[in-house]
Amino acid sequence: MNFDIIRAARAVLHVTDLEKSRQFYETALGFIVTEADDSAIYLRGLEEHVHHSLVLKKAEIPAVEAISYKVRTEEDLDRIGAVFEKQGCKTKWIEKGRQHALGRALRVQDPSGLPLEFFTEMVTVDRLLQRYDLYRGARVQRIDHFNNLVPDVQKAYDFYIHELGFSCSEYTEDKDGKLWAAWIHRKPNVHDVAFMNGVGPRLHHTAFWLNDPMSLINGCDVLAALGYSDSIERGPARHGLSNAFFLYLRDPDGHRIELYNGDYLTSDPDFKPIRWDLDDKRRQTFWGAEAPDCWFNEASTVLDIETGEKIETHQPKLKQHKPIFAV
Template structure:
């Protein structure tokens, strides 16, 4: 299936990804991981939730840690719309696609539409979130990997072609993709709204599951600093893959796992994709520089481990194709 032509005039306008709610078993342990070690900033806490933002973010939160009896799952992924009217347009749109819709109350957010994509990934859309004072020049706060902003989500999809078609229809544009030459089907695709390489990506596999969420950092050396911190503070086993540089996206990367198995990518050095006629780049699944321009190949866990979404049925992938896996 060819990559669809971009829909430059979608039914409603999504600006960017915004936030994710992760279900955790031990709220104190997760808070320590994300703040003391990783470097996110606490914006509010309760007995059941910790709200976090990165150093450049003005919105109240980009990560919500939620104490749950379903730890290691994802509650919802959030996106910001251009204006309030887009929320009503989004409700009409998702209803027309046969997706469930409801208006939900979320702390620190205005009107919020809860729905799901074609695979059942829970999505919420909002326009207004409480705005906080800037802290990007409060350099005493900078520690860990110095995360500046949330960058993207990557999800396992049991049918990448169908996922791409669904998100393309409401305005997400493909920047790079991997095609299985034998079948002509997509094995993975990277899609954006904000003008980077991706806000949402899909990888062939048992899905839907979250493969990772990613944070953008200014300097690859901060990733090296984080590795030193993790290796000496009890988190060496949480280092999964990297550092290295991707062929796709050109990003310098590191993948780590939080205490409940949620995968986080630390990400730097991708490129701009603002132009509406930006042409997507095609990669062959068997190209070893696709996933790793340089560095060790990805371990098997990177292709098999993911965290499930609450309420979404996980299905086996339709495409049986194998990338290069480290021995």
């Protein structure tokens, strides 16, 4: 590839009540609020030196405006734009200064219909990694990955691997060798994005990295003490796929957040993707517990980059004869 996508960088979510959202993300989970006003909240993890990794925008209905990737140079942006234009995808350029704290950005609707954003420049701020006096809740450190439901996983996989230069760490196949889910990355861990077979396009979750499993447990205790027990959807537990310790939460608008720790390095050029069989239940939870039905069926609506309207969803290409056991 003649461009460099570095990592998953930020999510832009629409929420209906900024004050409720701030209480959840800042007080319960431990995000740092970089800036906030009547229309948006910009949050980051304690480790992050950039202005934000999560934007919550006030809106009438919950939705996903964009999931974003940081790229190395301005030239990379132009080259990535050319790839999507060649595919016939919608593209939209946003000039520097039109989005708070962000440089020039490219918005695209990828071949699955997901609203992506690419940028190279964001305002930097103080890293608070060693400000232990500010640690609270789950002590969120940094953004890690996105997980999406798409109707054709093979189509998404082929585009991201062959056109955008992602690499696969783990994948799920059925007994006929059909691809049901894939975990792919640019940074050297298990994934920056995953694709699962399901009604889509929809954003299943955005995941944030924690220091250790005890931060996750502490987050559960704080959530319960603040009255957010019902927000805990699944876990804490360990995934078989990725080996990560996890907790899934639903924010006040139903957006799913994963707290995540403990996967592994994938930087070696001879690393071979790990295959999981669709019938192996250890993939979803290594300890054996199955996820609730809502985890498989519910996800966040994604928006058209031009009109701001809800993107139409489609049934999965592969027949849903059983729950998808995935991360």
